[in-house]
Amino acid sequence: MDTILGPLYTAVSWIIVQFHSLFSLVFDEDSGWAWGLSIVFLVVLIRIALIPLFVKQIKATRNMQALQPRMKAIQERYKSDKQRQSEEMMKLYKETGTNPLSSCLPILAQSPFFLALFQVLNKIANDQTVGVLDEGLVESARNASIFGAPIAAKFMDSAATIEALQASLTDVRVVTVIMIVLMSLSQFYTQRQLMTKNVDLTVKTPFMQQQKLLMYIFPIMFAVFGINFPVGVLVYWLTTNVWTLGQQMYIIKRNPTPGSLAYKQRQEKLRAKGKIKEDPVEVAAKEAVEQARANRTQPKRQPKSKRQNAPAGTAPAKAAEGKQSQAKTGQAKAAQGKPGRPQQNKKKPQSAKSKK
Numbered sequence: 325m326d327t328i329l330g331p332l333y334t335a336v337s338w339i340i341v342q343f344h345s346l347f348s349l350v351f352d353e354d355s356g357w358a359w360g361l362s363i364v365f366l367v368v369l370i371r372i373a374l375i376p377l378f379v380k381q382i383k384a385t386r387n388m389q390a391l392q393p394r395m396k397a398i399q400e401r402y403k404s405d406k407q408r409q410s411e412e413m414m415k416l417y418k419e420t421g422t423n424p425l426s427s428c429l430p431i432l433a434q435s436p437f438f439l440a441l442f443q444v445l446n447k448i449a450n451d452q453t454v455g456v457l458d459e460g461l462v463e464s465a466r467n468a469s470i471f472g473a474p475i476a477a478k479f480m481d482s483a484a485t486i487e488a489l490q491a492s493l494t495d496v497r498v499v500t501v502i503m504i505v506l507m508s509l510s511q512f513y514t515q516r517q518l519m520t521k522n523v524d525l526t527v528k529t530p531f532m533q534q535q536k537l538l539m540y541i542f543p544i545m546f547a548v549f550g551i552n553f554p555v556g557v558l559v560y561w562l563t564t565n566v567w568t569l570g571q572q573m574y575i576i577k578r579n580p581t582p583g584s585l586a587y588k589q590r591q592e593k594l595r596a597k598g599k600i601k602e603d604p605v606e607v608a609a610k611e612a613v614e615q616a617r618a619n620r621t622q623p624k625r626q627p628k629s630k631r632q633n634a635p636a637g638t639a640p641a642k643a644a645e646g647k648q649s650q651a652k653t654g655q656a657k658a659a660q661g662k663p664g665r666p667q668q669n670k671k672k673p674q675s676a677k678s679k680k
Contacts, residue, residue, distance in 0.1 A: 329436065329439065329440055329443065332436055332437070332439075332440040333440050333443060333444055333454055333455045334455040334456060335440070335455075336366070336437060336440040336441055336444055336455065337444055337454055337455025337456050337457045338455060338456045339366050339369065340359075340362045340363065340366055340444075340457075341362075341456055341457065341461065343361065343362035343365045343366065344358055344359060344362040344461075347361045347362060353464060354464045354467060354468060355468060356468045356469045356470040356471075356475065357470075358468070359464075359465050359468040359475055359556075360468070360470050360475065360556075360559055363441070363475070363556050363559050363560050363563070364559065364563050366437075366441070366560070367560055367563040367564050367567065368563070368567070370434060370437055370564075371434075371564060371567045371568075371571075374433055374434065377433055378571065382575060382579075384422065384423060386581055387420060387421075387422040388422060391416065391420060391422060394416060395413065395416065398412045398413060398416065434564070438557075438560065438561075441556070441557060441560055442553070442554070442557050444457070445475065445476050445554040445556045445557060446476070446554065447462075448462050448465045448466050448475075448476045449466065449474075449476030449477070449489070449554065451463070451466060466489065467489070467490060469491060470499065470555060470559065471495070471499050472491060472492060472495035472496075472499065473491060473495055473496045473498075473499035473500065473555045474486075474489040474490075474491050474496070474555065475554065475555045475556035475559070476489065476554050476555070476556065477489055477491060477496045477500075477554060477555055478496075478500070478551070478552060478553065478554050478555075479496065479497055479500040479501070479504075479550070479551040479552070480551055480552055481493075481496065496555070499555065500550070500551070500553075500555060500558060503550075503555070503558040503559070503562055504546065504547055504550035504551065504558065505547075506562055507546050507550060507558065507561055507562045507565055508543035508544075508546045508547050508550075509543070510562065510565040510566055510569055511542045511543050511546055511565050512539060512540075512542070512543040513569065514565065514568055514569045514572060515538060515539035515542060516539055517569070517572060517573070517576070518572065518576075519536060519539060520585065521576055521580070521584060521585050521586040546561070577590070
């Protein structure tokens, strides 16, 4: 690996040495501030160079989210034919100009620098020269500490190794635990901000479930692997997480995903400032609906005591009289419609002969 990444070791060490020379004008050249800030600004320089890839990542993520319904339809249609399914997927990517790997470009591009810094710090801890770091610079970096923890020390180092770096095992472990926690929390909040503010929640896709899963997996991964990272690498990764969080906040505020919560909030702010001109027909329709709601009044239901004590002529009394009149009319109609029964005591008329 040293043969393959040798040129990268030289590039990373040269950048660190240049920043170290700059910060040595303000801080002691053997202090943790000079070496720690050199690592921080190494991250800043790398992330500035990766901004074009970050823009591609944002576009690719949005395109993938928009394609999820069509991708799901292809999977359902060709679920028994995996080869045809793959061909249709590739055809869809080609038609829409989407590259699934674009969303991973910043991480992939940053990984070689991360590995190079990891190896450079390991060699510093072992008192070995690397890249442009000669013996004097290696000794200075090896003894530099951040809040009592040498930048080449790890959480899992033994007490003898920490003593060789002229530090306390307790200081090293306290500092590394705090940095690992901050690193995991920053990663979690970054992913959570993306899921709650910059995702179109009206479209439920498997992509959203994957992002929710990553929101919990990444912090756990940082916590597990972080105990094997030197303090300098933890500084590197915490810095890049904070950079990602700030960069994402800026993108969400300036260019949110259509349909997301951030997009709706931005539209409302622009509408309140008068920077968005709505369609006059839609405005008139909204005003008509609001006017109708304002004019509509619901009848108030009176208590039972007031309805019983209401004077004649009032609405409740009239309603009661109307019900009674309807009942009487119904009884009269029923009586007219039924055939009359003969009376039993009614005498039969006498014939003419009996009268005589």
